[in-house]
Amino acid sequence: MNRDELKLSLKELLIDGLRLQDLRPDDIEDAAPIFVEGLGLDSVDALELVVLVEEKFNIQIPDEDIGKRAFASIDALTEYVSTELLKSPE
């Protein structure tokens, strides 16, 4: 999966997983904050989103600090997931 495909797949996961009706992947800006401003997601969404990403990519988001950085934006999340995927044995 290249970077653009990963980005799209993360946006789709966010939209489907959080049931954000009426939102398309193109509506989500790569560099915009995912929480509070930007998409307006909150801590309850964060709990769900962390589990969704962990399950889909079989990676771990071990603590809140790493989570905060990883979920700062779609760009940041793409970076985090691609780095973690490189570490995994597959």
Next chain:
Amino acid sequence: MRRVVITGAGTWNGFGAGVQAFLEALRNGRCAIGDMTLFSTSGFRTHRAAVAPTPEVGAAVPASLAARLSRSDRMALAAAREAWQASGIGETKLAAERIAVVVGGTTGGMLEAEDVLRRRRSGELGRMPVRGLVAMPVGSTADVLAHVFGCDGARNTAVTACSSSANSLGLAADLIQDGRADAALAGGTDAHCKMTYAGFNALQALAPDVCRPFDRRRAGLSLGEGAAMFVLEEEAHARRRGAAILAEFGGYGMSADAHHMTAPEPDGRGAVLAMRRALREARIAADAVEYVNAHGTGTPQNDPIETRAIKEVFGEHARRLAVSSTKSQIGHCLGAAGAIEALATVLALHHGFLPPTIHLEEPDPECDLDYVPGASREQRVSVAVSNSYGFGGNNTSVVLTTYA
């Protein structure tokens, strides 16, 4: 003493969206009780209920929040939006921390929680989804309303079974009278859910066809769902800003039957006490009351006991006042019943008519008051009482009057 008036109202119920639709249905004696369409009622003694349409959440609510609102939240939101806009309170200079939110309910997001549980047990869901359950607590509706309308004042939720939203109105009025708030978004909401339907079925409290309050053939209640929300406001504040005042919240009275989990105390002592306390707080003489919006569930137990209690409180005057049960039209909306029926009462005061008790054709000899059977009646009303009684022995009566 600070007085409390109603400057906005909204509803969502078996008659659909809004106060106007509700007013027309009350006046025309329509019935919202039909088939339960939200889930299977296979094996139950009835398949009937008053089902409300499903409200849109509206563009003002962020998509992620909208996706996890319960049906109870959505109905409350629709009713609150109507009340908020009608009152114009959002355009005043009133500070957000002076606006309270008080909601009554019984089961909150139970319908959605039941669905999550079903999908989890069937293996469709690999784990319990957090977002599918955050709307389950009854108190979450008040949180949602406060966030959407930006109310930073006192927040509370009344959960006293079928008197919940009569109590939420009383609690909100207390906050304003005590000076803890200047306005409040207050009311109740309750959506259908399997647990409630199955519970009332097991108690054999559901009418097989329709609820027939005060009729000798009455065989139980019909379940309904919906929401009604009000903007309650300190009277001087409302007057200064030139708000249109629908009615005055005169007072309320609470009492408890320490008697039985589901049956009312046979002499109606708790009901008598609640009505007397409400009248005393409102400083209204019993013989000034012209209309009583009864709890009137249509169960064999409630109706004669409530009738007896009304006779005890009003004496000879009981023969002159009108009594009716809005549950005959929209079913028993449980945690929302107190607020929806308070709205029916406010509409009676504001528009000058008596809402009917429909399906009442063969009066029970033990129920011998004027229940406005069959059709509404045009009549000016200036003082009214609305009764709400809940399982566990929770009794609340509310006094509402025209504003003068």
